[in-house]
Amino acid sequence: MTSSAHTPSDSPPPIELTLLIPCFNEQCVLAQFHARLMAIVEQLKITTEVLYINDGSQDETAAIIDQYSLDGRTRSLHLNRNFGKEAAMRAGINEARGRAVIILDCDLQDPPELIPLMVQEWHKGFEIVNMQRRSRHCDPWLKRTTARLYYAVMDQLIDDFDVPREVSDFRLIGPNALAAIRAMDDNAGVLKILVSWLGYPTTEVNYDRKPRQAGTSKWSSRSLLNLGADSILAFSTRPLRMYSYLSGISFLLGSLWIAGVATFGELTPQHLLLQAILLLCLGTAVVGEYVGRVLMVVSPRPKSLCKREQP
Template identity: 40%
Template structure:
């Protein structure tokens, strides 16, 4: 049994060596054949030279260098494309997700579960605002997800069996919300609770603007509820306008036709204009995704692939540098 560990990395020069040392220690105790696939997502620091030296020193470390920064969701997909193990683990390099939890994930897989995900019990080292917004996001996604249930307080740290990984790789849309795709494929799943640690070094690459955009990506990629909300809001405004128009007619018949006030007129115009712009914005978000899908561009380009020494019968690494 072999294990492929996917580690997307963007400007992680301060933590890569420490991460690999802890990972190697854990895997030595586990006693499994393994490879670590480091996906360098266009880093601008010394991450790539460090990974190249690590590959030369440890044959179990593979390096997949993308031609530019494509984003974490695409970097994870690239790593999954090149994984050859019987099971695949996705983990961040910043050590907020401890490698020491891997044996518990493997134990769940050996029990027969295809997906074993790490569920956060505590989020140390994060502000109350980030914890509150993350809590709200997961609850909203659970309510609007329909038949696909997004696990609460669960990131990308998880183990997938080979058949679950192959099923996931059939989903090739350009706008990728991986947490939603992980949930969409189904298969027997099991949570493993853990306390998330602060970053071991460096700074987070996720500011509030990027998190907001990721939230929009998740909602629009995972559900069409915003379009339904826009429809119902437009219907509600139309009903309100009809009732208000009837009220104006009745008041005119009874009390005559007084000159309407300017403030109330401006309030109605601005309200309707705001509703229309918001609805157009929602439609534009979905239309933009359709536009990007129809272009048919590859998800990513690989600048170089330094393959690990893991030998897996019948499973070769992808030969193409375009995927």
């Protein structure tokens, strides 16, 4: 009687790398992107899967990536609606089967040909491989200016860790960092800042950002402002602390001035109104400090992460 049980050698090899591609209305560029991407996959010496995340596209993107999924090396995941790139990336990270993931856009501004170099850096021992833009002359002046402003503000408001400049979501995330991100709630913060917060061995690889091959950017001015606000509010209470200091100093100076007026001049209702406003500002600052403390306590990020455990 012949046994039908599979031996361990019959099982497929584990997937080492997932290439995670968020998509939103990218039908114009997908064919060119997929051809270049699969040419790179053929060259890689590790088992690799391609995971497309359809972020509620309204064009033919869903049908195109479903067609690509007929290839056993490619899968597609469809979100119910457009939740935004952050949500799409987190959904892809939770769905990825690879030990490591590389996140890249399909507009070809982030060349797929750089993937082997990223894998090489990972195998050198780096848990995070950030692709750092050496130049971005292809971007409009306003976008370049707001990007510089964003990184300058983050440098001033975040003290606990460094946020590398000119680094987008084009990066490799290794197994340990991937496990740490998955262990946290989806509201743990903006992914590009969260990856820096983790503190795992990181390297930056410089590259020249390319012009978009087709379609238009899905980032509006409003969404960029929201991204900046989320980056700050999730990782820093310094704006609140600065307001508290300003309120305290204003209250102290105002109180001294009003005391001087009451001693050497005539105290009017306007002076009392000013003192009441200053007292209100100080009270708001105190309440804000406690709100900030609550934010840190309920944050889904742990207080620390272990680099390794002793055997």
